[in-house]
Amino acid sequence: MSVLQIGAGGVGGVVAHKLAMNAKTFGEITLASRTLSKCQEIAKSVLEKTGVQIQCKSVDADSVDELVALINEIKPKVVINVALPYQDLSIMEACLRTKTHYLDTANYEHPDTAKFEYKEQWAFDKAYKEAGIFALLGSGFDPGVTNVFCAYAQKHYFDEIHSIDILDCNAGDHGYPFATNFNPEINLREVSSKGRYWQEGKWIETEPMEIMQVWDYPEIGEKDSYLLYHEELESLVKNIKGLKRIRFFMTFSQNYLNHMRCLENVGMLRIDEVEHNGSKIIPIQFLKTLLPDPASLAGRTIGKTNIGCYITGLKDGKEKTIYIYNVCDHQECYKEVNSQAISYTTGVPAMIGAKLIVEGKWGGEGVFNMEELDPDPFMEELNTQGLPWKVLEF
């Protein structure tokens, strides 16, 4: 038995530690990324914390040929993609060519367009079916656990779900004037884009940060939360029958928003090439170089996250509302795996998805989103692997 993880950033660090903590299930663990030294740093921490030795490799995940060679060498049961969304298609293609199961945490984004959608990944469905392999898309927290929460609510709490509000609150404080909790380029592209939600069969577009609502988060309190478009909306609209409205909200402080608006106004969020002193640079990539590495926020971030789904609908003819959520503490994550909670809440579900695939509890032929699988084994694993959840019934 062996498993191949690609990507050694903030999320990658958590996945590697969690794979090692479940080494009996995964067998030989190989961590590959573009920069070998980052894999080696993670491997050192994994060895210190768990006593498990993981293998390190360098790979350019934009090259299908390099990936195929690596997969053929390792022969993993599943490839866990926690590199960047830009690499999704090349890694899916390499898995197809080698007939290997695939898992990721974020849907494909083209580097030149700040837009994400499942179209290109869903297009692999027929080929994956023919090859008899399984692709699990979006096995992070949101997307990921939020999709599983919806499937669990559908299975155990409702006959019909009418509305879903996915709420993502990070009440952590890292002490820097400005930093992002995961890859700055991906994060800033997402939050500076137009908002979008789905109601009565139609997508409704909003200006960035146009809709603000105050939500009261258990164990945290009231926070300004802004409507964003988020990728799980696309698959949940397709897979939760009877849905009338679905929205996604994320908390931001005024300080974060002021910095972001200023960076946008001066052109630092541009994703096209500009001439600078005779060479070409992409402003948002240069900004990434200047900002703190998200992995370095671990250790200095205090506070908690609360991410969950506020769901309304009908049960036995009566109206019902629940909030199903997880609370995660930044400092606890640091103690366990040297990470902050955003990377932790993404990395743990990636490991759980892979574990269910390896154990044969989740599988199939083709390309799947999380809510299409039985939520129960995943929900059980969340409770034992560090992300316990609660349900409030109103």
Ligand code: NDP
């Ligand atoms: P980081 O930028 O910290 O790490 C990305 C890693 O991918 C780095 O190790 C980087 O290597 C590697 N990488 C980039 N390009 C290549 C390439 N061509 N070949 C090989 N390796 C490459 O990102 P995060 O860890 O913060 O995020 C990882 C993923 O998790 C992203 O896709 C992000 O969107 C997703 N995510 C999902 C969430 C969810 O809840 N579903 C929440 C948060 C993040 P190098 O160091 O050499 O650049």
